Amino acid sequence: MLSKMNDLNHLLIFLGKFTYGFLEALFYMIAPKPKKNVSGEIVLITGAGSGIGRLLALRFAHLGATLVLWDINPEGNQETSKLAKEAGASRVYTYTCNCGQRQDVYRVADQVKKEVGDVTILINNAGVVTGKRFLEIPDECIEKAFDVNIKAHFWIYKAFLPAMMANNHGHLVCISSSAGLLGVNKLSDYCASKFAAFGFAESIFLELHAERKTGIKTTIVCPFFIKTGMFEGCTTANSHLLPILEPKYVVDKIMDAILTEQVYLYLPKFLYYALFLKSFLPAKSGVAVCEYMKIFDVMNSFKGQLKKF
Numbered sequence: 001m002l003s004k005m006n007d008l009n010h011l012l013i014f015l016g017k018f019t020y021g022f023l024e025a026l027f028y029m030i031a032p033k034p035k036k037n038v039s040g041e042i043v044l045i046t047g048a049g050s051g052i053g054r055l056l057a058l059r060f061a062h063l064g065a066t067l068v069l070w071d072i073n074p075e076g077n078q079e080t081s082k083l084a085k086e087a088g089a090s091r092v093y094t095y096t097c098n099c100g101q102r103q104d105v106y107r108v109a110d111q112v113k114k115e116v117g118d119v120t121i122l123i124n125n126a127g128v129v130t131g132k133r134f135l136e137i138p139d140e141c142i143e144k145a146f147d148v149n150i151k152a153h154f155w156i157y158k159a160f161l162p163a164m165m166a167n168n169h170g171h172l173v174c175i176s177s178s179a180g181l182l183g184v185n186k187l188s189d190y191c192a193s194k195f196a197a198f199g200f201a202e203s204i205f206l207e208l209h210a211e212r213k214t215g216i217k218t219t220i221v222c223p224f225f226i227k228t229g230m231f232e233g234c235t236t237a238n239s240h241l242l243p244i245l246e247p248k249y250v251v252d253k254i255m256d257a258i259l260t261e262q263v264y265l266y267l268p269k270f271l272y273y274a275l276f277l278k279s280f281l282p283a284k285s286g287v288a289v290c291e292y293m294k295i296f297d298v299m300n301s302f303k304g305q306l307k308k309f
Helices: 002-030 051-062 074-086 102-115 139-167 188-210 247-259 270-280 283-292
Strands: 042-046 066-071 092-096 121-124 170-175 216-223 264-267
Touching: 042 051, 042 139, 051 066, 051 074, 051 121, 051 247, 066 074, 074 092, 092 102, 102 139, 121 139, 139 170, 139 188, 139 216, 170 188, 170 247, 188 216, 216 247, 247 264, 264 270, 270 283
Parallel strands: 042 066, 042 121, 066 092, 121 170, 170 216, 216 264
Antiparallel strands: none
């Protein structure tokens, strides 16, 4: 009898939480979700010397956050720092760090903790892409893709997550990719590393909930190709469903997702439908969709170069 009562209680608790979550999501589809205040938060951005990393730094500068900028390119990083200060940031710290090297990550992380304090918003943005057929990718490029695109996430989380857990406060932001959700030809190493980044971030999100550390938020971003130079030369046959994304649009959406504590962000919205179709379409039908939308051709004119971070 007691066992049945416990089972019933568990069921009722589950139904209550499930219904609350569903209704809350429906409510915020109609009403704007309140945005949190990040003034005074310590925000670390990897790959801050250019592209999306730089634009995110400028947005956080406007909001009064303390910025910690990591990049392997000191000149680009200093330029971001200068622009951030002009945008209103009062505290900006720059560090030259090779995120693909574990010991370098730990060394610079120790400097940050001593000189700035405990990071409260962590944005893993640094990434590299090769853009070749699998059998043409040099071994060192495959290693670099995994070192920067996923292994760095492990080392950086290990460096800064303990303080977040001790305070039950923080926000983890993973910039993955649409290539972390759907395979793309000529991106085998990039897709594999971004799939791993997505899985890692989602696993940590669930682990934190299991350990009742709900004060630490997670946002996982999966954008299609962005006009930042990283995917220079890439084209898309259907600019309505899968456009090459404008950096400002992407940063607008990322900032909104962070400030409203949204867990998953896929850009453009067509990716939500693509994932749904992938879940039940026969493989041959899925290939037919890729052929129709010329997905196999998006990397044909790729001119990007392997960048170091």
